Amino acid sequence: MTLDGLALRPDGPTLSLSVRAGEAVAIMGPARSGRSGLLKACAGRERPVRGRVAAAGEFAVAGETTGARRLRVAAAARATGHPKSSDLLALFDLWESRNDAVSDLASGQRAAVDLLDPLLGGCPLLAIDGHLDRLDPWAHTVAWDALRTARESGAAALIVTDRPETAALCDTVVVLRDRAVRFAGSVEALRRLGPPHALTVTTERQIGVRALVSPFEVTIEEVSEGLRMEAREGQELAARLLREGYGDVRFLVSRAPTVEEGLQSL
Numbered sequence: 001m002t003l004d005g006l007a008l009r010p011d012g013p014t015l016s017l018s019v020r021a022g023e024a025v026a027i028m029g030p031a032r033s034g035r036s037g038l039l040k041a042c043a044g045r046e047r048p049v050r051g052r053v054a055a056a057g058e059f060a061v062a063g064e065t066t067g068a069r070r071l072r073v074a075a076a077a078r079a080t081g082h083p084k085s086s087d088l089l090a091l092f093d094l095w096e097s098r099n100d101a102v103s104d105l106a107s108g109q110r111a112a113v114d115l116l117d118p119l120l121g122g123c124p125l126l127a128i129d130g131h132l133d134r135l136d137p138w139a140h141t142v143a144w145d146a147l148r149t150a151r152e153s154g155a156a157a158l159i160v161t162d163r164p165e166t167a168a169l170c171d172t173v174v175v176l177r178d179r180a181v182r183f184a185g186s187v188e189a190l191r192r193l194g195p196p197h198a199l200t201v202t203t204e205r206q207i208g209v210r211a212l213v214s215p216f217e218v219t220i221e222e223v224s225e226g227l228r229m230e231a232r233e234g235q236e237l238a239a240r241l242l243r244e245g246y247g248d249v250r251f252l253v254s255r256a257p258t259v260e261e262g263l264q265s266l
Contacts, residue, residue: 006051008034012180021154026167034179035160043127057124063114074098082120091142119146126157164259194261
């Protein structure tokens, strides 16, 4: 799927993005930021103000097939056409409620039923508008496992979410404010918008160590092999001492910026 110059308002910045098979895109932003509007535009349910969407296949939209009056849980599962739909009902702890109307379920249970078709229907494109957020932690794990399986089969997913931990599991994050795109990029790029890595040194503050490393500034970069520490000019020895646990230094703790901190910076 390709988004080419998509915008939700005439004067807003545009969004151009390619979503490949198996990828997941988190759509985030405060209330009334345009998240659902962007999802509907991508799924072809609404027309964007500007730009176009090229989608190679049909969208399965969570909740779109379960809105029928008095639809039963078991009927919603059968409608997916998947032989293991009953298994997913059981994993969602909905088997005992299979003969209940979807409209009579609790909010989290309804969200789970709404997810059955996207997770099991076999469509190449999935649209999920906040349903994962309404699940309890156990059902969220079940849903994400099923979503991972769908992605491994080539499905791409667009997910409106408020949860930074859900966004962290996606490949790309799009952040909206006032129906305008404020960020579109990888999870790592979003994290980098937050504060720098924080380095905590556990020590008894031995005088010799303090004399060598204070004042001390070090930057930390996450690399594939672990962490790379760089000191300012003239402080290379201090960086080496910390790295090797000089004196009574017990250990170093590095805290990387989080997705939530990146969001707060926008």
